[in-house]
Amino acid sequence: LVRYSLRTAALHTASPVEVLSIVNRTMLASEYFGESREPGYCTLVLAYLDMTGDDPELTICRAGHVRPLILHSDGSVESSQAEGHLLGLLPEVSFSPAKTTLSEGTVVVFFTDGLTEAREGAARTGDRRMLEVIAERRTGTAAEILDGILAMIHALDDGVEDDVAVLVVGNTG
Amino acid sequence: VTEQRAALFRVTTAATAEELRLICSGELDLSSMSQLEDAVSAALEIAPRRLVIDMEQVGFIDSTGVRVVWNSVQRCAGRSIPIAVLPSEPVGKLFKLLQLELPTAKQS
Numbered sequence: 001l002v003r004y005s006l007r008t009a010a011l012h013t014a015s016p017v018e019v020l021s022i023v024n025r026t027m028l029a030s031e032y033f034g035e036s037r038e039p040g041y042c043t044l045v046l047a048y049l050d051m052t053g054d055d056p057e058l059t060i061c062r063a064g065h066v067r068p069l070i071l072h073s074d075g076s077v078e079s080s081q082a083e084g085h086l087l088g089l090l091p092e093v094s095f096s097p098a099k100t101t102l103s104e105g106t107v108v109v110f111f112t113d114g115l116t117e118a119r120e121g122a123a124r125t126g127d128r129r130m131l132e133v134i135a136e137r138r139t140g141t142a143a144e145i146l147d148g149i150l151a152m153i154h155a156l157d158d159g160v161e162d163d164v165a166v167l168v169v170g171n172t173g
Numbered sequence: 174v175t176e177q178r179a180a181l182f183r184v185t186t187a188a189t190a191e192e193l194r195l196i197c198s199g200e201l202d203l204s205s206m207s208q209l210e211d212a213v214s215a216a217l218e219i220a221p222r223r224l225v226i227d228m229e230q231v232g233f234i235d236s237t238g239v240r241v242v243w244n245s246v247q248r249c250a251g252r253s254i255p256i257a258v259l260p261s262e263p264v265g266k267l268f269k270l271l272q273l274e275l276p277t278a279k280q281s
Contacts (some may be wrong), residue, residue, distance in 0.1 A: 041240065043271065064271040086271040089243060117235060124233055162235075 001030060002042050002087070003168040013154050016046045016061035020087065024063075027088035028159045041088040045110055049102070052134075056171060058108060061097040063087050071145070073105025075138050080108075107142050109134065114162030115153070126156065142170030181205070184212040193221035199263045200231035201238035201264075204208060207226075223255045225260075225278070228264045239267065 002023060009022040025041070042065035050057040060068060064086030067079040084095035100108065111130070118126030133148040140148070148169045153160055182205030187194045193216050201209060208225075216224055226245060228234075234242075242258060249256035258275040260268060268275055 038242060041236070041243075041271075064273070066270065084272065089273065113236070119235070 001027065002044070003131040006044070006046070007017075007027075007051060011045075013017040014048075016048055016059060016097055019046060020044075020095050021093060024085075024087045024090070028091060032112055037087055041086050043086050045082075047108075047110070047169075055104075056102040057098045058102045060095050060100065060108075061095055063093075063095065066111060066116055068111075069109045070100055071109070071134065071138050073103065073139070076154065077134055077138055096114045102169070104171050104172045105139075107168060108141050109145060109149075109150050110165075110167040111149075111167070111168050112163070112165045113159060114164035115149070115166065117162060118153075118156045120156065126159075129156070141172065142168040145170075176246050182208055184208050186212065187223070188214070188219075192220060192225050194222040194225040194227055196227045196230070200233040201228070201231050201241070202235040203235045206237045206241045209241050209245070213241075213248065217248060217252060217254070220252070220254065221281075223257070224249055226256070226258045227254065229259050229261050231261050234264050234267055239271065239273070242275075243273065 005026040009019040013019060027042070028136070045063070045065045045068055046061045050059070058157040060082045061084060062080060062082035063084045067082070070078050070080060072078070075154045080098055082098040084094065085093040087093070088137065100106070101158045102108070116127040116130055117124055118129070129152055130149070133152050134145065137145050137148045146166065149166050149168075152166060177272055182197070182199035185196045187196060195212050195216060197209060199205065205232070226242065246256055246258065256276055257278040259278065260275060
């Protein structure tokens with residue numbers, strides 16, 4: 001439901017805020033469409049890449065999802081400041097997208113909580129491990145960062161209990 | 174494995190004339206959510222003057238746990254029973270990330 005509503009909405013409006021609002025309304029209306037009314041929710045990140053300027057500009061719109069990490073070419077790392085509600089539970093939702101200039105060397109890492117909630121033994125260390133992997137490779141390319149994250153996932157093995165999705169986007173110039 | 178994980182979560186009930194308090198500890202996830210769900214159902218049968226879900230000792234919560242807590246808030250609202258949810262740091266952090274506002278002690 002979410003995937004196809006999102007794709008349909010994105011074809012009809014260029015506004016990420018509007019797209020997410022439409023998906024939220026669709027989820028809340030799922031009873032009307034005869035779908036199960038077990039109150040489900042989801043989180044997602046929607047990003048638009050504008051290539052028309054000198055430097056590409058990435059607009060990140062976050063619906064309750066884990067904050068994407070932005071790795072700048074100077075080695076600094078920041079969490080996306082985009083704000084927004086999760087989808088499917090609340091009739092009133094708001095979203096505040098954040099823009100990032102994807103200048104040469106900048107890398108953006110999108111991921112799911114299956115990664116950050118991974119455990120080693122009894123301890124949930126996925127979040128910390130993830131930041132360590134990023135810190136070690138903060139001036140690396142998108143491919144190097146992805147390799148680091150994949151190695152981390154393999155090392156955690158059974159500690160990764162939920163499904164994981166990772167998307168790393170970089171500007172190689 | 175599921176049974177071991179579920180054993181990590183506990184709910185105990187403490188009742189006073191003013192409120193019924195569900196004191197949770199451990200990890201609230203898919204394997205343990207039914208424990209809290211059942212405890213809330215039992216609490217709503219009693220129709221307390223106020224329900225408190227004390228999650229200050231909950232070290233981890235996943236999306237299914239969030240759903241149970243949120244459903245509990247809605248169920249109480251439907252019966253006009255004031256509810257407060259007291260989050261631990263990780264619980265509060267996840268609800269903040271989701272931008273889902275919990276009814277705190279002050280509001281109820």
